[in-house]
Amino acid sequence: MNTGQGIRGQTMLAAVYHGPNDLRVEQYPIPQIGPDEALLRVESSTICGTDLRILSGGHRQYPEGTVRIPGHEVVGEIVAVGESVVGVEVGQRVFVAPNMSVGFSREAVRGDNNLSKHFAALGITLDGSFAEYMRIPAAAILQGNLIAIPPDMDAATAALIEPFACVLRGQKPLNIQVGEVVVIMGAGPIGVMHVMLARLHGAGHVIVSEPVVERREQVLRFGADLAVPPEALAETVEKVSHGEGADVIVVATPIHAAQETSLHIAAIGGRINFFGGLPKDQPTINFDSNADDALFQAVVA
Ligand SMILES: [Zn+2]
Missing domain, CATH: 3.40.50.720 (NAD(P)-binding Rossmann-like Domain)
Incomplete structure (x- = not known):
């Protein structure tokens, strides 16, 4: 069982948004995870039209002053899990659905997480997958956003699950x-x-x-x-x-x-x-x- 601390004190390469048309590939701290979270090692992350909109400064979830890692169409391997996480294991290969509801809402109850008043999404409101590692929040784990994929499935193909689901x-x-x-x-x-x-x-x-x-x-x-x-x-x-x-x-x-x-x-x-x-x-x-x-x-x- 992993301690759930992630990989402490190290950095990773990440493409970080610093402002319109200012995306920097730089060293960034590897995310630390809480007891109810998981850490993903990114295998493949597809570039979406939304990412281009983010880059140009045209995305409303990236207001002025935002410093964040974009990327939300992602496949990877679970490399750490918090001690209270159930049903997710280190070594699992998963596709990660980006949208979640971080609190109760009618929209989330009926399955419309992307429309929730308490919407959050990897690469949109949270750090995303244009990085070596990505933190998976508790809400994503509990709401079924991690979907196991076969070990031999092509990662770039599997990452297309996200746009196809849309x-x-x-x-x-x-x-x-x-x-x-x-x-x-x-x-x-x-x-x-x-x-x-x-x-x-x-x-x-x-x-x-x-x-x-x-x-x-x-x-x-x-x-x-x-x-x-x-x-x-x-x-x-x-x-x-x-x-x-x-x-x-x-x-x-x-x-x-x-x-x-x-x-x-x-x-x-x-x-x-x-x-x-x-x-x-x-x-x-x-x-x-x-x-x-x-x-x-x-x-x-
Ligand atoms: Zn997309």
Whole structure:
């Protein structure tokens, strides 16, 4: 049994955020753990779009003056556990889900930890995984954030559990039905995951809008029926849906115009998910709250 003290008095290499566009790879103390916590040796940590937003200074959880280690898509090995931790052992290889609730909330009870009033997350509000070691708080252990993975599973692949879980969760309320017209805006890694999952949900047509030619070609190999530049999207949706509009739209890009366009190309009763967040200093879009059933026709006319 480990004493739960972590690795005392040593430092590790970490990529530390010191301010907008100021990420320093430097020596940083190895985190000490409490009796109800664990220490992870990081094997693989994926770079997320959120990390790029953090780096640019555009993330609201990184206000001015924040010094913190980002990174929240992580796989590693448990190298120390506190004496009161049950069910987690040194030597276990785990994927770590980053979001937790640090106190009671209705959201957490129904499983929406990421929406909790008392939200905390590794790499977002707490030090994360762009480091050799990461502290796993008690809340994460108790809420089931540590998920054992097989010893032979590729670490970089396993780290993608986090973004894929977000995609899965994002599509759940969209309730994609067999045969529906689905639009994915943005063909980055997240957009590609949305395409693949929409296909598995039985989408009839999956249309992707994406400005980059190579990404359009790539997403066709991952199951999209059509991949068009953004300026051709409305016309394409009009044709494919016979003027009805898209049943489901996922905006997987942090672009204001994309979010606004989605409101214009949705079918009556269509469902939209704004998956990519907008920058914190420009978080609003224009929205015609009087939009009616003539809107789609009006826009493409
Ligand atoms: Zn992420």
